[in-house]
Amino acid sequence: MQELTGYYIMMEEYFMRESVMKAVRMDENVESVHGGYTSSMVDDVFFIVQKSVRRTISSGSVDGVCAMLNHATTLLVDDYRGVLQGSLKGGFPTGSIDLSGMLQGKLQMPASEAAAAKRAYLVTLNNIESSTENIRKLKEDFEFEASKLASQGAVQAKAKVDTCLADLLAAASSYKALLSSGLSELSTTAVVPQLKPMVDGFLSVNHNITDDEFAHYEAQDPFVQQLITGLQSLLDTFKGVLSPSNYDTLVSLMADALTSQIERVVLKSSFNQLGGLQFDKELRSLIAYLSNITQWTVRDKFAKLTQMATILNLERVAEILEYWGPKSGLLTWRLTPSEVRRILALRVDFRREDIDRLKL
Numbered sequence: 001m002q003e004l005t006g007y008y009i010m011m012e013e014y015f016m017r018e019s020v021m022k023a024v025r026m027d028e029n030v031e032s033v034h035g036g037y038t039s040s041m042v043d044d045v046f047f048i049v050q051k052s053v054r055r056t057i058s059s060g061s062v063d064g065v066c067a068m069l070n071h072a073t074t075l076l077v078d079d080y081r082g083v084l085q086g087s088l089k090g091g092f093p094t095g096s097i098d099l100s101g102m103l104q105g106k107l108q109m110p111a112s113e114a115a116a117a118k119r120a121y122l123v124t125l126n127n128i129e130s131s132t133e134n135i136r137k138l139k140e141d142f143e144f145e146a147s148k149l150a151s152q153g154a155v156q157a158k159a160k161v162d163t164c165l166a167d168l169l170a171a172a173s174s175y176k177a178l179l180s181s182g183l184s185e186l187s188t189t190a191v192v193p194q195l196k197p198m199v200d201g202f203l204s205v206n207h208n209i210t211d212d213e214f215a216h217y218e219a220q221d222p223f224v225q226q227l228i229t230g231l232q233s234l235l236d237t238f239k240g241v242l243s244p245s246n247y248d249t250l251v252s253l254m255a256d257a258l259t260s261q262i263e264r265v266v267l268k269s270s271f272n273q274l275g276g277l278q279f280d281k282e283l284r285s286l287i288a289y290l291s292n293i294t295q296w297t298v299r300d301k302f303a304k305l306t307q308m309a310t311i312l313n314l315e316r317v318a319e320i321l322e323y324w325g326p327k328s329g330l331l332t333w334r335l336t337p338s339e340v341r342r343i344l345a346l347r348v349d350f351r352r353e354d355i356d357r358l359k360l
Contacts, residue, residue, distance in 0.1 A: 005064045009056070013071040016052040020045050020075060024083050029123055036243035038126045045080055046134040050141065057145045062157040065146060069164035076135065077171045081178065084131070087124040088182045092189045093117045119241075125182050126243045132175040139169045183246060187253035191234065195254070198230040199261040203268060207275030208348050214274045224282040228289045231258075235293070244295070251294040255301045262305055270348050276312030283309050304334040311343045317354040320344065324360055
């Protein structure tokens, strides 16, 4: 019986592997019910693996089930994941981005190879995310099915099956790492380079302003609305193509880079109190916009900038002591004493000697 089981496992593993590779060769893009686009091989691959392992479970052989689970894990980690990794290997293509054609009903073949490569990269990110979730579902399904098998045998048999299932679930970690790397590459290549020229507009806006200029800024914003329009235009390229979760991750990565760019231009600017108030308004508008377009919280990413705005709004230098040290309460300062002094020095109406005299 053991020899017969061995032959069966050999045949089942061959069938599973060949069927998975065929699914990869026949791959085509489809619109996901959860939003964004994936490709057909994702559902096909996991359907094949599920069927093969389930058939093995029905054989009643614990050793056979463990062998097949190990084969499935190897296939998903080495072969199938290798296909996904290969699609990301070249990175996200640079150049102009125009994937709007993907959003008009069925997918249309892009006019250029560059557009096709960009589309393939984004779809692959969605495939990786979907595959990660499918591994978790497979583990739960196999765990339920194998529990019937283990209940017929010894405790050792259950432990053996549980170990194989744990190895399968662990495979999801490699997918998560691949997804994280791919999204970081997308952000670094397609998003971050676009931010600097948008944020540099802050440097052309005067923040050492009069009451009349402040009122004019309120009626006709000179910076942040233009920045928000630019960000929206950039993100529209990916919204509807990426899955909702991957889109949220991309927005989060963009927010990280955006805060660094804004910190850079603020430290190159000069302010009076009204200018500090204007900056605070700009910051609030930006945070509200980003909070509205993602399910993730972004306020914490702007904590340092918010504290910089608080300092730039002070009426006098010594007022910082009402927020610093023992009086900070629940506030956790993201700024060092030297950074606080540097930001205070951006105020044209604060004397340097008063700043130097502070005991922070």
